[in-house]
Amino acid sequence: MIESKNLSDTERIKQASDGLRGTLAETLLDELTGAIGEDDKSLVKFHGMYQQDDRDRREERAAKKLERLWSFMIRLRIPGGLLTPEQYIALHHIAGENSTGTIKITTRQTIQLHGLLKNRVKPTIQAFNAAGLDSISACGDVNRNVTCAAHPMQSAIHEQVHGYAARISRMLLPKTKAYYEIWLDQEKLTDKKEEEDPLYQDRYLPRKFKIGIGIPPNNEVDVLTNDLGLIAIIDNDKLEGFNVAIGGGLGATHGNPDTYPRLATVIGFVPADDDLLFRTIYEIVTIQRDYGNRSDRKLSRLKYTLDRLGVDWYKQELARRTGFGLEEPRPYFFDERKDLYGWQQNHQGLWYYTPFIENGRVLDDEKLALKTALFEIAQTGKANFRFTTNQGLILADIRKKDKSLINGILEKFGILAHTETASAIRKNSIACVALPTCPLALAESQRYLPTLIGHIEGLLAGHHLLNEEIIIRMTGCPNGCGRPYAAEIGFVGTAPGRYNLYLGGDHEGTRLNRLYKENLDEAAILRELDLLFWLYKKERITGERFGDFALRQRWYKA
Amino acid sequence: MLTTPKIDLMKELIAGSSREELIWLSGYLAGVVSQGTSTVSAATVAAPSAAVPETAATPLKITIAYGTETGNAKRLATDFAAKAKKKGIQAKLVGLEQYRLGDLSREEYLLTVISTQGDGEPPAAAKKFYDHIHQGGLKLDRLKYSVLALGDTSYPLFCKAGEDVDQQLQKVGAQRLSPLQKCDTDYEAEAGKWFELVLQRLNTAAAPAAAAAVTAKSIPPATPTRPAGKKTYTGTILANTNLNDRGSGKQTHHIEIAAEYVDYQPGDSLGIIPANPPALVEAIIALSGTDANQLIPHRSEEWPLAHLLHRKLNIVYLPERVVKKYAAIVQQEIPETKIGLLDLLKIYPVKDARQFHAVLAILEPIAPRLYSISSSPEAHPGELHLTVARDCFTVNGETKYGLCSDGLSQLEPGHTIEFYIHHNTQFRLPAPDTDIIMIGPGTGIAPFRSFLSERDSRGAQGKNWLFFGDRHFTTDFLYQTEIQDWVQTGVLTRVNTAFSRDQKEKVYVQHKMHRHASELFAWLRSGAHVYVCGAKQPMSVDVENTLLSIIRQEGNKNAAQAEAFLDELKESGRYVKDVY
């Protein structure tokens, strides 16, 4: 076990936090500021929230002798991303009353609300709780929202696999009752024994931990970008078990060569036996807990632990802890990574509609009343709401007799047309939140990509490539929230208006892209792409994906 | 022909008399002359010797009562009391708020120094006394009195409160020792003379024999005093920021003014006489049938009509009393309401230029507007800061802005403004080690920003507790970052805020005071001073009632005891208000 001297400050905060309570209860009541205590900022993440401020307003507010416009972003824990219509209705109202009103679907299949003022946080959490929703461990050094392939129409046993997401999430929840005390005003624990936590103890994990479940052949969950990826192995409609992949993670830091994006390594297979499966998952987490780097948070994700100690060591240590060895990985293959827009039907005859929601932002604007439309659909009670890891949404499990009703509403609000007319690249793109709320953003992302895509559409049209499903992803910084390193074309913000351009990722998400050019502004980006598209059109082998072509052309910095 | 003292007497008499009084006097004197004897008149005009009870031996007892808002009347009264004592007179000094009204009937000699506030009203502290003498059935024929009225000629009703008291006392049978003396803001000289005259009259009244001797010494050579007027300054705007954030329903401007050598202290206010909008002036001239440059007499000066309407006369929103006079001039029925001159001229036009000139004669001066200074001479040398709420109101659907606050809110860096300082010696920081509780919602924060800056830069040791409130936390928290810094650095010991519209039920400063009742009372017990600034209605009233209920509850006192406790604080200057 690595001797963790000079622990990072976050470690001190966690251990001194009395089960993630810190001084939250007090600083929530501080009348002078919309912010919470310095240490509490780290702790509130474990409760699913981030303290943020509107970066667009800093200078102006300072001149007015007003503090920054502090607010909170809350992220829900929705394993597998499934909401009932009733829950969606609650969400709709809460967003309207307490936050900016925009419902943001994230790349991990859950939702975020922004702009909650300090005094609205408790009411928000209480309202969510009334709807059977919570934000526990949606952020923080714990297991995050467990993602799972979201397309029930694609596999007869989807329901069975999907069920694991919630069960894994539950197994890895912290035991502390702080959330219930602070936000839901429940009785303070007298006997602290009740919250003794053999898994997280008082240190929790060195860093965030992410688990995703993929169901081949569609890899829309980007299963290999997780610390722990489970790939369902299915043999003629029977779930055999899971290939276990560890060490995925995309975060990196400009100018820090020790940090890098990494796809998970498949280390074996575990049969679909609850005991074996859950023990495996649990111990993979405990090894990271015990061996993860706790002094340098930039190097504490499982991927670095794995590269430091080696895959073989990790497998042995895992076997030692579980008491059994993993089987050889089973063959599997992914052939695509996308949401299936429009109407689809599953084996049982249930219907599914996937509308196009740009960057997962559900709101009404002058062009489209998307938010109202979804609300109306939820009110019919005829469709479930399944979020996807592409920041998307599936109106799911609709009975044959209700299809026309739903379709009528989609028609009325122009959602059908909106979805059909959106270009292939637009529908396959992802942009992270970035400005104005994300404190780490170096450049715009979700506020800018839509415009850039517009220009790129122009270029593609010029080269008659408009129907190519090229996967384009953008983030405002190298942290990788929009998984740009797993895109065919990746843009990573370096400064306002400037982006690094990455090329050569594959279409299925099994190969990372590579840095091609740095610090490009819009004009340079478009100049480059215009040339590349021209060559692609001219020299591609039939059916060759843009990502594969780029690699073959060695379009990357040596 | 007359001896100096006699000349002075006459001068004083004339100076202190209204036109009617003079006419009456001249008639009276004529009568006296025709009768050929002066003795009778002496008795009636001056204090009649018949009414003198004391023998020269028993020392003379007088009461000097003052009614003050910002301390001037008190200071004068205190000086007078000291002077009187030197002369062996038993002078009792009392603030009108403490004056036991029962004593009035037993009182022999009452000297009143009283200022005028608001729109011709008595100071809050003198209200009880003022109302008492105005109620019917009072008879005070034993009383001999004289009134010194403090005022400011730039207000429409100059020294109104003093005038009322002087006339009312006479109505109820009391006799003037000496005529009413009205003083402008440079009151020292006239006030001094008034008192000399009073002393002299007291002596003649009390001990006729001694009179000559005393007065001969005591009366200074007659140097005719020409009023110097207020000291006015010109300042240059350095900055003007609206402190309210986007989306707020309010506009509160933090204005920084560069002005060297301005003599002020924390607690003082800045006075401005706003100019009328040029557009309005033009519109009025257009209806007046008079040339814009025609010279019009005004207060012993002449001004071109345009200038007069722009800078001197209140034309924006005339009080009922002026509307009434207007109606008389144009000989039309006009409902008694406040209304702007332009509207009057439109609805009830003047017949001709002559009528218009008559109207000019009844218009009142533009009243000064005061703004609490929110800077501290110590912390912001060479600067004055204001905290100005842009007064916004709707008149049948149309949004309008207050004349002065609107003008101030429009000022830009580089612009200059003329102002004077209105000193408020009642509203002062206590000794550096004394604790203070400041209650100042909205623009009421202004003087407390001054207090805190001052105490900060002087390193005063006293504890400071601030109650602030406004509508919304995110948009209306005036000086939030400065307040946070003062908390960080320990200058502010406690802060409690009340943002009324951030939740369903309204929350105001007084609610926060109640929530911290026991600490608040503990502070009072240990000698803290309490300051209230901001809206008179309803804030300052609610706050006072809350203070009383806290005193009742925490000091387990009954209503009367609580009142007494608070009065005690008032008297010892530990509970002061600057409300508007």
Ligand code: SRM
């Ligand atoms: C909302 C979301 C992007 C989106 O537009 O959907 C997001 C938003 C943020 N991410 Fe992320 N991350 C989101 C998915 C990801 C992913 C993609 C994934 O998990 O599939 C990654 C890359 C995979 C990985 O974890 O390596 C990701 C890697 C990061 C990192 C880098 C972590 C690292 O190991 O270096 C940070 C920065 C950090 O943790 O220090 C970060 C931090 C953040 C924060 C919380 C910024 C902060 O720490 O203050 C961002 C909040 C912005 C805002 O105002 O909403 N986010 N973040 C995604 C929410 C996922 C969820 O629901 O839980």
Ligand SMILES: Cc1cc2nc3c(=O)[nH]c(=O)nc-3n(C[C@H](O)[C@H](O)[C@H](O)COP(=O)(O)OP(=O)(O)OC[C@H]3O[C@@H](n4cnc5c(N)ncnc54)[C@H](O)[C@@H]3O)c2cc1C
């Ligand atoms: C001691 C003292 C300290 C003060 N300190 C401050 C301070 O620090 N900050 C601050 O902002 N203020 C302060 N004030 C108040 C300030 O002096 C002014 O009273 C205030 O700015 C309004 O003046 P104004 O000329 O803008 O509005 P005005 O033009 O005088 O109008 C005032 C009111 O009259 C009515 N009114 C005016 N015109 C019309 C019309 N045409 N039709 C109908 N109604 C009309 C409206 O109700 C309006 O609200 C203080 C006052 C005092 C006495």
Ligand SMILES: Cc1cc2nc3c(=O)[nH]c(=O)nc-3n(C[C@H](O)[C@H](O)[C@H](O)COP(=O)(O)O)c2cc1C
């Ligand atoms: C808000 C306010 C209103 C005033 N209104 C009048 C007035 O109507 N008539 C007048 O003659 N003086 C008026 N004054 C001037 C004061 O009477 C004058 O400043 C006096 O010196 C104050 O004396 P004090 O400090 O004893 O209260 C007003 C002063 C203030 C601050």
Ligand code: SF4
């Ligand atoms: S990638 Fe960077 S900019 Fe985008 S949301 Fe994540 S942390 Fe913020």
